[in-house]
Structure formats: structure tokens, C-alpha cells
Amino acid sequence: MKLLDFLRGERKKSASVAKERLQIIVAHQRSQRDQPDYMPMLERELLEVIRRYVKVDQDAINISLDRDDDCSVLELNVTLPRS
Amino acid sequence: MAKIIVVTSGKGGVGKTTSAAAIATGLALRGNKTVVIDFDVGLRNLDLIMGCERRVVYDLVNVIQGEAGLNQALIRDKRVDNLHILPASQTRDKDALTNEGVEKVLDSLSEDFDYILCDSPAGIERGAQLAMYFADEAVVVTNPEVSSVRDSDRILGLLASKTRRAERSQDPIKEHLLITRYNPARVDHGDMLNLEDIREILAINLIGLIPESEAVLRASNQGIPVTHDANSDAGQAYTDTVSRLLGEEVPLRFHEYQKKSLLSRVFGGGRR
Ligand SMILES: Nc1ncnc2c1ncn2[C@@H]1O[C@H](COP(=O)(O)OP(=O)(O)OP(=O)(O)O)[C@@H](O)[C@H]1O
Ligand SMILES: [Mg+2]
Numbered sequence: 251m252k253l254l255d256f257l258r259g260e261r262k263k264s265a266s267v268a269k270e271r272l273q274i275i276v277a278h279q280r281s282q283r284d285q286p287d288y289m290p291m292l293e294r295e296l297l298e299v300i301r302r303y304v305k306v307d308q309d310a311i312n313i314s315l316d317r318d319d320d321c322s323v324l325e326l327n328v329t330l331p332r333s
Numbered sequence: 334m335a336k337i338i339v340v341t342s343g344k345g346g347v348g349k350t351t352s353a354a355a356i357a358t359g360l361a362l363r364g365n366k367t368v369v370i371d372f373d374v375g376l377r378n379l380d381l382i383m384g385c386e387r388r389v390v391y392d393l394v395n396v397i398q399g400e401a402g403l404n405q406a407l408i409r410d411k412r413v414d415n416l417h418i419l420p421a422s423q424t425r426d427k428d429a430l431t432n433e434g435v436e437k438v439l440d441s442l443s444e445d446f447d448y449i450l451c452d453s454p455a456g457i458e459r460g461a462q463l464a465m466y467f468a469d470e471a472v473v474v475t476n477p478e479v480s481s482v483r484d485s486d487r488i489l490g491l492l493a494s495k496t497r498r499a500e501r502s503q504d505p506i507k508e509h510l511l512i513t514r515y516n517p518a519r520v521d522h523g524d525m526l527n528l529e530d531i532r533e534i535l536a537i538n539l540i541g542l543i544p545e546s547e548a549v550l551r552a553s554n555q556g557i558p559v560t561h562d563a564n565s566d567a568g569q570a571y572t573d574t575v576s577r578l579l580g581e582e583v584p585l586r587f588h589e590y591q592k593k594s595l596l597s598r599v600f601g602g603g604r605r
Contacts, residue, residue, distance in 0.1 A: 265523045268479050269530045276486045276534055283490045
């Protein structure tokens with residue numbers, strides 16, 4: 251019975267892992283939906299510049315553009331590794 | 334004025350053509366004058382699923398390029414009155430379809446039909462964007478699988494921005510989620526995304542749930558849309574879907590796992 255439970259638990263996990271991964275990637279996709287086409291390029295180049303100074307991962311950088319009626323705010327978040 | 338419904342998905346092979354054929358058939362069986370258009374230029378397949386492949390003379394591109402009239406290209410369905418098919422071209426020239434050309438065709442079909450179904454090609458390129466551009470409603474076909482769900486979300490992004498309704502700031506396209514190839518047994522085991530999860534992630538209205546079914550392959554073998562197989566689970570599920578598209582409230586079926594009893598397993602009592 252224990253083994254069965256174990257196997258069952260293991261299988262239950264694959265669908266919920268799928269769900270969690272999807273929630274993250276879809277949230278990310280949606281945040282990019284209304285952004286201008288140059289954003290991915292901008293993000294890549296910013297990452298390159300930062301990497302010249304600090305070793306950061308691909309996902310350590312988060313960039314977003316918030317638009318108001320009269321101006322836009324470019325927000326850049328970089329998680330730096332503990333030095 | 335016809336209602337234009339695009340059947341789309343982003344990811345390939347999830348059941349768009351199967352669904353477009355089944356839904357068009359269901360709408361026509363309910364008395365609506367319906368035409369289903371194959372937008373998959375270069376990879377014509379709707380004609381096979383509808384069982385009219387040997388009656389194709391002209392196609393959508395011929396009409397757009399003025400080589401044939403609409404009435405010459407439209408194929409009347411053998412089984413259902415009110416149902417017509419407009420096949421795709423087998424040309425390899427992807428630019429054969431133009432926005433203006435498609436608009437003209439849809440405009441003249443609009444005068445005669447109640448529903449126009451557009452069977453979209455896979456992907457998010459021109460062909461897929463053209464299939465959705467003039468739509469009033471969209472059926473987003475999704476399999477319970479990560480890449481399909483993700484691609485459906487991409488398509489929702491396009492529906493909200495790259496369509497006529499979006500560009501003209503009109504009422505947005507009505508988006509419907511159609512989950513296909515659902516396997517309740519695997520969901521019960523926890524190794525397939527369940528319908529609540531998919532609905533939650535995509536956050537759009539569920540119009541139907543089609544189980545993984547042997548009836549679908551049988552139907553495509555014969556060129557008879559699965560809606561005609563009224564005894565099959567998939568046929569009934571598509572009929573329910575059509576009722577919901579027509580605004581009726583119909584309870585969901587085929588989403589729960591029926592554990593086979595030992596007895597039925599021993600005596601091989603199938604479910605279909
Ligand atoms: N509910 C179902 N149960 C079992 N098989 C299915 C089901 N729906 C679709 N299929 C099968 O999946 C395959 C792909 O279906 P279909 O051609 O409708 O997909 P599509 O999205 O139109 O593909 P493409 O992106 O290439 O146009 C076919 O072999 C079809 O028989
Ligand atoms: Mg197809």
C-alpha cells in the first residue's frame with residue numbers, strides 16, 4: 251500500500267508541477283503582451299551591460315514598462331548575488 | 334450578417350480541423366446556414382475531414398485572385414443542408430491570401446450565411462493572423478498539456494491586439510476555451526492537467542470539453558464529421574459545445590473518471 255501511495259503521489263505531482271510552471275510562464279507572457287517590440291532586445295542588451303560588472307543569471311533581471319496617460323515608467327529590477 | 338468564428342490554437346495538431354468540422358456540422362444540423370473555410374494554405378485538410386476531397390474544384394485563393402466565383406468554389410455538404418465548405422489552396426505561396434481579398438470573401442459570405450467558421454493554420458504567423466483577423470468569436474482549442482496551454486495564451490494575446498475588433502477598439506472578440514483530447518483517467522491519476530487548472534490559467538470561458546476518443550479517428554477515416562456519430566462521447570461532446578455556442582446552458586459531460594468495476598473489467602463492458 252505504501253508503495254502504491256508513493257507512486258500515486260509521484261504521479262499526482264506531474265500535473266501540479268505543470269500547473270505551477272504554466273502559471274509562472276503565462277503571467278510572464280501576459281506582462282509582456284502590451285509591451286513595445288523593442289523590449290526583449292532592450293532586456294538582452296541591459297543584461298549584457300550588467301554582466302560586464304556583475305555575474306547575474308538570465309532570470310535575475312526583470313524589466314517592465316508601465317504606461318500612464320501622459321508618461322511611461324520603465325522599471326528595471328536586478329537581483330544581485332550576495333557578495 | 335453572419336457571425337464569424339475562428340477556430341485557433343497556436344500549437345499544431347491539437348484538434349482545430351476536427352473541431353471546426355464538428356462544430357460547423359453541429360451548427361448546420363441545428364438549422365443555421367453555415368460555411369466552414371480552410372485557411373491552412375498549402376496544407377489543405379478540412380476537405381478530407383468533411384469527406385468532400387474529391388469534389389474540390391476551386392479554392393479560397395482562386396476566389397481571391399478572381400479565377401473563380403464564390404459559388405463555383407463553395408462545396409455543398411452531402412449530408413447536411415445549409416452546410417458549405419470553402420477549401421484551402423494547395424499552393425505553396427503563403428502570400429496568396431491578402432487581407433483585402435479575405436475581407437471581400439467574408440463580406441459576401443456574410444450576406445448569405447448565419448455562421449462562418451474559419452479553420453486556422455497552426456502557428457502565430459500571417460496565416461493564423463489572417464484567419465482570426467475578422468472574427469467576432471474565437472474557439473481556442475487546447476490540449477491538457479503544457480505547450481498547448483502556453484500557446485493558447487499567446488493566441489489570446491493576438492486576439493486582443495492583432496484583430497480588426499482590437500484595432501478599431503470595438504467590443505473585443507468573444508473568446509471560448511475548447512479543451513480537447515481530455516483523458517479523465519489520466520487526470521484522475523494526476524498526470525494530466527485538469528480542466529479547472531486550464532480554465533484558471535487561461536481565464537476564459539469554457540465552451541466545451543471533448544474527451545480523447547476513438548470515435549475521432551474513425552470519423553476522419555470515413556470523412557464524416559464526428560458530430561454525426563451521435564452515440565460516441567466525442568460526437569455528443571461536440572453537440573453540447575454547439576448548444577453552448579448557441580447560448581444554451583448545458584451541463585458538462587465526459588470529464589469525470591468512471592472507475593471500471595471489477596465485473597465490467599472481467600466481462601469487458603466498454604464505456605462507449
Ligand atoms: N478528441 C480527440 N480524440 C482523439 N484524437 C483526436 C481528438 N481530436 C483530434 N484528434 C486527432 O489529433 C490529430 C490532429 O487533429 P486535427 O487535424 O484536427 O488538428 P489541427 O489542430 O487541425 O492540426 P494542424 O495544426 O496540423 O492543422 C488527428 O489525428 C485527430 O484525429
Ligand atoms: Mg488543421
